[in-house]
Amino acid sequence: MPNLLEYTPSGWYCPIGDFFIDPHAPVERAVVTHGHTDHACPGSRHYLAAASSVLVLKERLGPDADIEALPFGQSMTMNGVNVSLHPAGHVLGSAQVRIEYRGEVWVVSGDYKTVAEPSCEPFEPVRCHVFVTESTFALPVYRWQPQSEIMAEIHAWWRANQDQGRTSVLFAYALGKTQRLLAALDPEAGPICVHGAARVFLPAYEAAGVRFPPIHSAEAAEVRRFAGRALVLAPYSSFRTPWFHALGPTSTASASGWMQIRGHRRRQGVDRGFVLSDHADWEGLLSAIRATGAERIGVTHGHTEVLCRWLREQGTDCWQASLVRRWSEDVG
Numbered sequence: 001m002p003n004l005l006e007y008t009p010s011g012w013y014c015p016i017g018d019f020f021i022d023p024h025a026p027v028e029r030a031v032v033t034h035g036h037t038d039h040a041c042p043g044s045r046h047y048l049a050a051a052s053s054v055l056v057l058k059e060r061l062g063p064d065a066d067i068e069a070l071p072f073g074q075s076m077t078m079n080g081v082n083v084s085l086h087p088a089g090h091v092l093g094s095a096q097v098r099i100e101y102r103g104e105v106w107v108v109s110g111d112y113k114t115v116a117e118p119s120c121e122p123f124e125p126v127r128c129h130v131f132v133t134e135s136t137f138a139l140p141v142y143r144w145q146p147q148s149e150i151m152a153e154i155h156a157w158w159r160a161n162q163d164q165g166r167t168s169v170l171f172a173y174a175l176g177k178t179q180r181l182l183a184a185l186d187p188e189a190g191p192i193c194v195h196g197a198a199r200v201f202l203p204a205y206e207a208a209g210v211r212f213p214p215i216h217s218a219e220a221a222e223v224r225r226f227a228g229r230a231l232v233l234a235p236y237s238s239f240r241t242p243w244f245h246a247l248g249p250t251s252t253a254s255a256s257g258w259m260q261i262r263g264h265r266r267r268q269g270v271d272r273g274f275v276l277s278d279h280a281d282w283e284g285l286l287s288a289i290r291a292t293g294a295e296r297i298g299v300t301h302g303h304t305e306v307l308c309r310w311l312r313e314q315g316t317d318c319w320q321a322s323l324v325r326r327w328s329e330d331v332g
Contacts, residue, residue: 004106017081021097021108033110034094035060050085053093055204088112089123091176106130114284119180125291135302136279144281151184158231161251165228171236172255174198176278178233179205187213191226195234220246256332
Protein backbone atom coordinates (compact mmCIF):
# COMPACT_ATOMS: atom_id res chain seq x y z
CA MET A 1 0.00 0.00 0.00
CA PRO A 2 1.36 3.48 -0.81
CA ASN A 3 1.95 5.95 2.02
CA LEU A 4 -1.25 7.63 3.11
CA LEU A 5 0.64 10.92 3.37
CA GLU A 6 3.52 12.46 1.49
CA TYR A 7 5.26 15.78 1.94
CA THR A 8 4.99 18.19 -1.02
CA PRO A 9 5.99 21.83 -1.59
CA SER A 10 2.50 22.78 -0.31
CA GLY A 11 2.70 20.57 2.79
CA TRP A 12 1.32 17.19 3.87
CA TYR A 13 -0.80 15.65 1.10
CA CYS A 14 -3.03 12.58 1.10
CA PRO A 15 -2.96 11.46 -2.57
CA ILE A 16 -5.73 8.88 -2.16
CA GLY A 17 -8.10 11.28 -0.40
CA ASP A 18 -6.87 14.29 -2.42
CA PHE A 19 -6.57 16.71 0.50
CA PHE A 20 -3.83 18.51 2.41
CA ILE A 21 -3.25 18.81 6.16
CA ASP A 22 -2.13 22.28 7.32
CA PRO A 23 -0.91 23.34 3.85
CA HIS A 24 1.33 26.41 3.74
CA ALA A 25 -0.03 27.51 0.36
CA PRO A 26 -3.60 27.75 -0.98
CA VAL A 27 -5.00 24.39 -2.13
CA GLU A 28 -8.35 22.97 -3.21
CA ARG A 29 -9.12 21.21 0.10
CA ALA A 30 -7.34 21.71 3.42
CA VAL A 31 -7.78 19.96 6.75
CA VAL A 32 -6.62 22.43 9.42
CA THR A 33 -5.45 21.35 12.86
CA HIS A 34 -5.80 24.77 14.57
CA GLY A 35 -5.78 28.51 14.10
CA HIS A 36 -2.12 29.50 14.52
CA THR A 37 -0.69 31.14 11.44
CA ASP A 38 1.82 28.39 10.65
CA HIS A 39 -1.06 25.90 10.39
CA ALA A 40 -3.96 27.96 9.03
CA CYS A 41 -3.06 29.42 5.64
CA PRO A 42 -5.65 31.64 3.92
CA GLY A 43 -6.70 31.23 0.31
CA SER A 44 -7.75 27.58 0.06
CA ARG A 45 -11.08 26.81 -1.57
CA HIS A 46 -12.46 24.45 1.10
CA TYR A 47 -11.47 23.84 4.72
CA LEU A 48 -12.29 21.11 7.22
CA ALA A 49 -11.71 21.80 10.91
CA ALA A 50 -12.95 20.91 14.39
CA ALA A 51 -16.30 22.51 15.18
CA SER A 52 -14.98 24.46 18.18
CA SER A 53 -12.21 26.03 16.08
CA VAL A 54 -14.43 27.54 13.37
CA LEU A 55 -14.92 30.96 15.00
CA VAL A 56 -11.18 31.23 15.61
CA LEU A 57 -10.45 30.25 12.00
CA LYS A 58 -12.91 32.83 10.71
CA GLU A 59 -10.73 35.46 12.41
CA ARG A 60 -7.64 33.98 10.76
CA LEU A 61 -8.94 33.04 7.31
CA GLY A 62 -11.63 35.68 6.83
CA PRO A 63 -15.39 35.66 7.41
CA ASP A 64 -16.10 34.27 3.94
CA ALA A 65 -13.79 31.24 4.20
CA ASP A 66 -15.60 27.99 3.36
CA ILE A 67 -15.06 25.99 6.57
CA GLU A 68 -16.82 22.70 7.18
CA ALA A 69 -17.12 21.93 10.90
CA LEU A 70 -16.52 18.36 12.06
CA PRO A 71 -17.25 17.54 15.72
CA PHE A 72 -14.50 15.69 17.56
CA GLY A 73 -14.75 11.92 17.16
CA GLN A 74 -17.09 11.97 14.16
CA SER A 75 -15.79 10.79 10.79
CA MET A 76 -16.34 11.65 7.17
CA THR A 77 -15.09 10.08 3.94
CA MET A 78 -12.95 11.77 1.30
CA ASN A 79 -12.49 9.61 -1.80
CA GLY A 80 -12.65 6.46 0.30
CA VAL A 81 -10.38 7.76 3.08
CA ASN A 82 -12.03 8.04 6.51
CA VAL A 83 -11.08 11.27 8.30
CA SER A 84 -11.79 12.16 11.91
CA LEU A 85 -10.55 14.84 14.29
CA HIS A 86 -9.49 14.33 17.91
CA PRO A 87 -8.50 16.84 20.61
CA ALA A 88 -4.85 17.91 20.69
CA GLY A 89 -5.01 20.04 23.85
CA HIS A 90 -2.95 22.85 22.31
CA VAL A 91 -5.50 25.67 21.99
CA LEU A 92 -9.28 25.82 21.63
CA GLY A 93 -10.39 23.45 18.86
CA SER A 94 -6.88 22.14 18.15
CA ALA A 95 -7.10 18.74 16.52
CA GLN A 96 -5.16 15.65 15.63
CA VAL A 97 -6.12 14.35 12.20
CA ARG A 98 -6.80 10.61 11.96
CA ILE A 99 -6.93 9.14 8.46
CA GLU A 100 -7.78 5.53 7.69
CA TYR A 101 -7.73 3.60 4.43
CA ARG A 102 -8.19 -0.17 4.11
CA GLY A 103 -7.29 -0.72 7.75
CA GLU A 104 -4.17 1.47 7.73
CA VAL A 105 -4.34 4.35 10.23
CA TRP A 106 -2.16 7.48 10.28
CA VAL A 107 -2.47 10.33 12.78
CA VAL A 108 -1.03 13.82 12.30
CA SER A 109 -0.83 15.50 15.70
CA GLY A 110 -0.47 19.14 14.71
CA ASP A 111 0.74 20.90 17.89
CA TYR A 112 -0.31 19.41 21.21
CA LYS A 113 0.11 19.42 24.97
CA THR A 114 -0.76 16.53 27.23
CA VAL A 115 -1.60 18.47 30.42
CA ALA A 116 -5.29 19.37 30.73
CA GLU A 117 -6.39 22.91 31.64
CA PRO A 118 -9.72 24.77 31.40
CA SER A 119 -9.21 26.85 28.24
CA CYS A 120 -9.33 24.01 25.68
CA GLU A 121 -10.30 20.40 25.12
CA PRO A 122 -7.82 17.93 26.72
CA PHE A 123 -5.44 15.85 24.60
CA GLU A 124 -6.81 12.46 23.54
CA PRO A 125 -4.37 9.68 22.56
CA VAL A 126 -5.34 8.01 19.27
CA ARG A 127 -4.18 4.49 18.40
CA CYS A 128 -2.58 4.24 14.96
CA HIS A 129 0.04 2.56 12.81
CA VAL A 130 1.91 5.79 11.95
CA PHE A 131 2.05 8.89 14.17
CA VAL A 132 3.38 12.25 12.98
CA THR A 133 4.45 14.28 16.01
CA GLU A 134 5.76 17.76 16.61
CA SER A 135 9.04 18.14 18.54
CA THR A 136 9.15 21.82 19.57
CA PHE A 137 10.47 21.02 23.06
CA ALA A 138 12.02 17.63 22.37
CA LEU A 139 14.99 18.00 24.71
CA PRO A 140 15.20 16.46 28.21
CA VAL A 141 15.80 19.91 29.73
CA TYR A 142 12.20 20.88 28.96
CA ARG A 143 10.06 19.56 31.82
CA TRP A 144 7.09 21.68 32.87
CA GLN A 145 6.01 22.51 36.41
CA PRO A 146 2.31 22.22 37.29
CA GLN A 147 0.29 25.20 36.07
CA SER A 148 -0.82 25.98 39.64
CA GLU A 149 2.79 26.65 40.64
CA ILE A 150 3.40 28.94 37.66
CA MET A 151 0.20 30.88 38.33
CA ALA A 152 1.25 31.33 41.98
CA GLU A 153 4.53 32.83 40.73
CA ILE A 154 2.66 35.16 38.37
CA HIS A 155 0.32 36.38 41.11
CA ALA A 156 3.25 36.98 43.49
CA TRP A 157 5.05 39.01 40.79
CA TRP A 158 1.86 41.01 40.15
CA ARG A 159 1.45 41.81 43.87
CA ALA A 160 5.09 42.89 44.18
CA ASN A 161 4.68 45.23 41.22
CA GLN A 162 1.54 46.73 42.76
CA ASP A 163 3.52 47.48 45.93
CA GLN A 164 5.96 49.45 43.74
CA GLY A 165 3.25 51.23 41.76
CA ARG A 166 4.17 49.47 38.52
CA THR A 167 1.80 48.04 35.93
CA SER A 168 2.47 44.35 35.26
CA VAL A 169 2.77 43.62 31.53
CA LEU A 170 2.76 39.91 30.73
CA PHE A 171 3.58 39.05 27.13
CA ALA A 172 1.83 35.97 25.76
CA TYR A 173 0.61 34.70 22.39
CA ALA A 174 -2.66 36.28 21.36
CA LEU A 175 -4.32 32.96 20.55
CA GLY A 176 -4.14 30.21 23.16
CA LYS A 177 -1.68 31.38 25.79
CA THR A 178 -3.54 34.61 26.63
CA GLN A 179 -6.84 32.76 27.04
CA ARG A 180 -5.16 30.08 29.16
CA LEU A 181 -3.70 32.71 31.47
CA LEU A 182 -6.91 34.69 31.59
CA ALA A 183 -8.94 31.64 32.62
CA ALA A 184 -6.52 31.04 35.52
CA LEU A 185 -6.06 34.60 36.84
CA ASP A 186 -7.60 35.70 40.14
CA PRO A 187 -9.82 38.76 39.48
CA GLU A 188 -9.55 39.70 43.16
CA ALA A 189 -5.84 40.41 42.65
CA GLY A 190 -6.53 43.53 40.60
CA PRO A 191 -7.77 44.85 37.26
CA ILE A 192 -7.01 42.67 34.21
CA CYS A 193 -6.50 44.37 30.84
CA VAL A 194 -6.30 42.47 27.54
CA HIS A 195 -4.73 43.73 24.31
CA GLY A 196 -7.01 43.95 21.29
CA ALA A 197 -5.00 41.33 19.38
CA ALA A 198 -6.14 38.73 21.91
CA ARG A 199 -9.59 40.12 22.68
CA VAL A 200 -10.85 39.24 19.18
CA PHE A 201 -10.61 35.54 20.06
CA LEU A 202 -12.47 35.73 23.39
CA PRO A 203 -15.98 35.33 21.86
CA ALA A 204 -14.94 32.00 20.31
CA TYR A 205 -13.75 30.74 23.69
CA GLU A 206 -16.82 32.01 25.49
CA ALA A 207 -19.07 30.33 22.90
CA ALA A 208 -17.28 27.07 23.73
CA GLY A 209 -18.07 27.53 27.43
CA VAL A 210 -14.69 28.83 28.66
CA ARG A 211 -15.21 31.23 31.56
CA PHE A 212 -13.10 34.37 32.00
CA PRO A 213 -12.93 36.97 34.76
CA PRO A 214 -14.06 40.54 34.03
CA ILE A 215 -11.57 42.30 31.76
CA HIS A 216 -10.77 45.82 30.66
CA SER A 217 -9.38 47.26 27.46
CA ALA A 218 -5.61 47.60 27.28
CA GLU A 219 -5.82 51.07 25.76
CA ALA A 220 -3.07 53.12 27.40
CA ALA A 221 -5.48 55.60 28.98
CA GLU A 222 -7.48 52.76 30.53
CA VAL A 223 -4.35 51.08 31.91
CA ARG A 224 -3.07 54.36 33.43
CA ARG A 225 -6.44 54.83 35.10
CA PHE A 226 -5.61 51.90 37.37
CA ALA A 227 -2.44 53.60 38.66
CA GLY A 228 -0.06 50.65 38.65
CA ARG A 229 -2.53 48.04 39.91
CA ALA A 230 -3.36 46.32 36.61
CA LEU A 231 -2.02 43.23 34.91
CA VAL A 232 -1.91 43.65 31.13
CA LEU A 233 -1.89 40.65 28.77
CA ALA A 234 -0.37 41.57 25.41
CA PRO A 235 1.52 39.95 22.52
CA TYR A 236 5.29 40.32 22.55
CA SER A 237 5.11 42.30 19.29
CA SER A 238 3.67 45.20 21.32
CA PHE A 239 6.83 45.51 23.47
CA ARG A 240 8.63 48.87 23.15
CA THR A 241 5.97 50.28 20.84
CA PRO A 242 4.43 53.73 21.40
CA TRP A 243 1.48 51.97 23.06
CA PHE A 244 3.82 50.26 25.55
CA HIS A 245 5.72 53.44 26.38
CA ALA A 246 2.41 55.22 27.09
CA LEU A 247 1.48 52.81 29.89
CA GLY A 248 3.57 54.50 32.57
CA PRO A 249 5.91 52.63 34.97
CA THR A 250 5.89 48.91 34.17
CA SER A 251 7.42 45.57 35.01
CA THR A 252 7.55 43.11 32.11
CA ALA A 253 7.43 39.33 31.85
CA SER A 254 7.00 36.64 29.22
CA ALA A 255 5.06 33.37 29.52
CA SER A 256 6.60 30.70 27.30
CA GLY A 257 8.25 27.31 27.41
CA TRP A 258 11.39 28.98 26.10
CA MET A 259 11.74 30.72 29.48
CA GLN A 260 13.13 27.39 30.74
CA ILE A 261 16.43 28.55 29.19
CA ARG A 262 17.77 31.74 30.79
CA GLY A 263 19.30 33.00 27.57
CA HIS A 264 15.90 33.27 25.89
CA ARG A 265 14.67 35.60 28.63
CA ARG A 266 17.77 37.79 28.28
CA ARG A 267 17.29 38.03 24.53
CA GLN A 268 13.68 39.09 24.97
CA GLY A 269 14.72 41.81 27.39
CA VAL A 270 11.95 41.22 29.93
CA ASP A 271 12.23 41.46 33.71
CA ARG A 272 10.78 37.99 34.43
CA GLY A 273 10.17 34.74 32.59
CA PHE A 274 7.42 32.27 33.47
CA VAL A 275 7.74 28.75 32.06
CA LEU A 276 4.29 28.06 30.65
CA SER A 277 3.93 26.29 27.31
CA ASP A 278 1.04 25.13 25.16
CA HIS A 279 3.27 22.37 23.75
CA ALA A 280 4.17 19.03 25.29
CA ASP A 281 7.44 18.84 27.20
CA TRP A 282 9.96 16.00 26.79
CA GLU A 283 8.02 13.55 28.96
CA GLY A 284 4.73 14.62 27.41
CA LEU A 285 6.01 13.89 23.91
CA LEU A 286 7.28 10.45 24.89
CA SER A 287 4.08 9.52 26.73
CA ALA A 288 1.93 10.67 23.80
CA ILE A 289 4.00 8.64 21.34
CA ARG A 290 3.81 5.52 23.53
CA ALA A 291 0.03 5.87 23.92
CA THR A 292 -0.52 5.71 20.16
CA GLY A 293 1.05 2.25 19.88
CA ALA A 294 2.40 3.40 16.50
CA GLU A 295 4.91 1.25 14.61
CA ARG A 296 6.40 4.25 12.78
CA ILE A 297 6.92 7.82 13.97
CA GLY A 298 7.38 10.89 11.79
CA VAL A 299 8.93 13.86 13.61
CA THR A 300 8.40 17.49 12.55
CA HIS A 301 8.67 21.05 13.84
CA GLY A 302 11.55 21.36 16.28
CA HIS A 303 14.28 19.11 17.63
CA THR A 304 13.59 16.38 15.08
CA GLU A 305 17.07 14.86 15.11
CA VAL A 306 17.23 14.51 18.91
CA LEU A 307 13.81 12.89 19.20
CA CYS A 308 14.41 10.57 16.23
CA ARG A 309 17.75 9.44 17.63
CA TRP A 310 16.20 8.68 21.03
CA LEU A 311 13.30 6.76 19.45
CA ARG A 312 15.63 4.70 17.26
CA GLU A 313 17.71 3.81 20.30
CA GLN A 314 14.51 2.41 21.81
CA GLY A 315 13.91 0.33 18.70
CA THR A 316 11.23 2.50 17.12
CA ASP A 317 11.11 3.07 13.36
CA CYS A 318 11.36 6.85 12.96
CA TRP A 319 11.99 9.46 10.28
CA GLN A 320 12.45 13.22 10.20
CA ALA A 321 9.93 15.13 8.14
CA SER A 322 11.65 18.38 7.17
CA LEU A 323 8.91 20.97 7.08
CA VAL A 324 9.35 24.63 6.20
CA ARG A 325 7.56 26.27 9.10
CA ARG A 326 5.87 29.57 8.38
CA TRP A 327 6.18 32.40 10.87
CA SER A 328 3.78 32.12 13.75
CA GLU A 329 2.99 33.97 16.94
CA ASP A 330 2.94 30.52 18.56
CA VAL A 331 6.47 29.33 19.16
CA GLY A 332 6.21 28.09 22.74
